Amino acid sequence: MTPLLGGIVVGTYRWFADGAHWRGSNGVPVRVGEHVLLSGVTVAIAVVVALPLGLLLGHRRSGGLLVIGVANVARAVPSFGLIVLGVVAFGISPGPVVATLVVLAVPPILVNAYVGVRDVGADLVEAAWGQGMSGRQVLLRVETPAALPLILAGVRTATVLVVATATLAAVVPGVGGLGPYIVDGIGQQDRPKAVAGAMLVAGLAIFAEVSLGALQRRVSPSSRSSLLVPPPEIGEAAGQDP
Amino acid sequence: MSSRHRSMTWFCALIVLTLTAAACGGGSDTEKAAGGTKILIGSFRFTESETLAQIYGGALKNAGADVGYRLGLGNREVVGPAIESGEIDLVPEYVGNYLAFLDKNQTNGLPLAEAVAKTKALAKAKRLTVGAASSAADGDVLAVTKELANSKGLTKISDLSKLDSVTLAGPTECETRQTCLLGLKTTYGLSNVTFLSTADDAGGPITKKTLTEGKAQVGRLFSSDPDLAKAGKFVVLEDDKSYQQAGNVIPVLRTDKATEALVKVLDKVSAALTNEKLLELNKKTDVDKEDPAAAAAEFIRANKL
Numbered sequence: 345m346t347p348l349l350g351g352i353v354v355g356t357y358r359w360f361a362d363g364a365h366w367r368g369s370n371g372v373p374v375r376v377g378e379h380v381l382l383s384g385v386t387v388a389i390a391v392v393v394a395l396p397l398g399l400l401l402g403h404r405r406s407g408g409l410l411v412i413g414v415a416n417v418a419r420a421v422p423s424f425g426l427i428v429l430g431v432v433a434f435g436i437s438p439g440p441v442v443a444t445l446v447v448l449a450v451p452p453i454l455v456n457a458y459v460g461v462r463d464v465g466a467d468l469v470e471a472a473w474g475q476g477m478s479g480r481q482v483l484l485r486v487e488t489p490a491a492l493p494l495i496l497a498g499v500r501t502a503t504v505l506v507v508a509t510a511t512l513a514a515v516v517p518g519v520g521g522l523g524p525y526i527v528d529g530i531g532q533q534d535r536p537k538a539v540a541g542a543m544l545v546a547g548l549a550i551f552a553e554v555s556l557g558a559l560q561r562r563v564s565p566s567s568r569s570s571l572l573v574p575p576p577e578i579g580e581a582a583g584q585d586p
Numbered sequence: 587m588s589s590r591h592r593s594m595t596w597f598c599a600l601i602v603l604t605l606t607a608a609a610c611g612g613g614s615d616t617e618k619a620a621g622g623t624k625i626l627i628g629s630f631r632f633t634e635s636e637t638l639a640q641i642y643g644g645a646l647k648n649a650g651a652d653v654g655y656r657l658g659l660g661n662r663e664v665v666g667p668a669i670e671s672g673e674i675d676l677v678p679e680y681v682g683n684y685l686a687f688l689d690k691n692q693t694n695g696l697p698l699a700e701a702v703a704k705t706k707a708l709a710k711a712k713r714l715t716v717g718a719a720s721s722a723a724d725g726d727v728l729a730v731t732k733e734l735a736n737s738k739g740l741t742k743i744s745d746l747s748k749l750d751s752v753t754l755a756g757p758t759e760c761e762t763r764q765t766c767l768l769g770l771k772t773t774y775g776l777s778n779v780t781f782l783s784t785a786d787d788a789g790g791p792i793t794k795k796t797l798t799e800g801k802a803q804v805g806r807l808f809s810s811d812p813d814l815a816k817a818g819k820f821v822v823l824e825d826d827k828s829y830q831q832a833g834n835v836i837p838v839l840r841t842d843k844a845t846e847a848l849v850k851v852l853d854k855v856s857a858a859l860t861n862e863k864l865l866e867l868n869k870k871t872d873v874d875k876e877d878p879a880a881a882a883a884e885f886i887r888a889n890k891l
Binding site for chain 2: 428431432435436514515516517518524527528530531532533534
């Protein structure tokens with residue numbers, strides 16, 4: 345086992361060191377770019393589809409059953425089968441891959457937006473209504489900013505899921521991304537290629553996780569001076585300073 | 587769930603195979619008959635191979651062997667090493683392509699008898715026993731759509747030089763195989779060929795889709811494909827420099843399992859298989875969507891194997 349493992353480690357190192365793997369339409373930069381583009385477009389579409397719905401239902405504090413239903417159905421969809429079916433039905437294009445990945449990305453964004461907005465403190469929302477804000481203003485100026493950390497957590501989960509699953513694009517000829525490295529590496533008994541592909545995908549997923557996590561922490565109330573955090577009541581403040 | 591289906595299958599297959607191989611390693615073959623011999627049968631990842639595996643398996647089971655299956659393992663680049671290392675005991679192979687796998691310098695197609703003899707010799711060195719070749723053949727072919735063949739006057743592979751550029755669609759292994767992409771460049775001297783990978787779709791719906799949509803001009807299909815029949819959408823380009831290999835079905839068995847009685851059973855199956863019957867089996871599974879296991883069972887019954 346050890347010589348095999350050592351061979352793979354050395355082989356993978358050599359694969360990365362080979363300049364030929366960094367040039368042209370099959371080179372690492374191009375493939376990483378394709379993978380990022382594919383994932384980015386998918387997450388963008390998923391946000392456009394799921395975020396408004398989640399925010400609205402959360403604001404109305406109704407439709408929880410619908411959200412859970414949609415999320416569960418979407419999670420149960422067999423991605424691989426859907427892509428092949430899409431290609432056979434609609435032709436060879438990135439479309440079926442993006443559509444399938446959107447289905448995968450919608451549940452976390454939808455559920456987090458819904459729960460985030462629904463669970464914004466009642467006192468905060470009542471105060472907003474009390475100031476004469478319209479429903480739209482309450483949602484956009486109070487509830488959405490307050491729910492932002494949770495909303496971003498949903499987007500982060502979706503992005504990591506999509507980056508990891510976009511490797512399935514390998515089954516569609518010519519779409520590219522990082523998946524073909526893995527599929528070709530296995531199919532051609534070129535283990536270093538498969539391992540290199542897997543490492544690139546893992547690296548990209550970790551990068552997405554860490555950078556979006558940092559963004560999420562930046563918008564969290566604990567690390568910013570926010571008007572949304574209610575000031576301590578006078579009695580309390582006085583109690584602390586006799 | 588199914589997004590992970592493929593890799594999970596592969597992963598589980600590996601684990602199961604390793605465990606089974608370990609469990610089987612201690613067994614001894616003292617009996618002459620097939621009685622009780624454990625045979626793990628593998629197959630490639632396309633329907634015909636799974637059907638053939640279950641036909642050989644059904645016949646062995648009827649002869650008293652203890653048969654298990656590891657179907658749809660992958661391409662030859664995966665299955666070849668699996669039988670050499672004992673992860674499986676038997677696989678229905680195709681003589682020419684297997685020869686090209688065993689001997690990377692085998693770049694030209696050989697007549698069947700010669701190919702079988704050479705394969706037997708090379709396999710023996712790897713402690714593998716090769717049964718008799720069946721007359722049923724399923725070789726790699728390069729095919730184009732009927733429209734393209736008519737409009738450009740394409741009948742043979744060397745005609746591809748008439749096109750400004752050619753995109754060849756085939757499964758991932760085609761890119762590194764002498765009998766597929768590489769031979770087009772070396773044997774046919776075609777410099778206008780680029781490759782479009784269909785991942786592990788070997789002669790399946792996605793490969794055909796690349797042709798009908800014009801994403802590729804030439805596709806690597808299998809000669810026993812019902813779509814290549816007269817009424818089908820595609821025509822085969824004649825291999826005028828014979829770089830492709832004889833595609834006769836031939837069972838490959840680990841020598842430590844190859845008792846005389848067992849090989850006799852395999853040879854009987856190979857003798858019962860013909861081109862017509864293979865085409866008929868493929869029509870059942872690919873066109874009429876019958877389960878390969880059911881098609882194999884029918885074949886066993888009909889041919890009294």
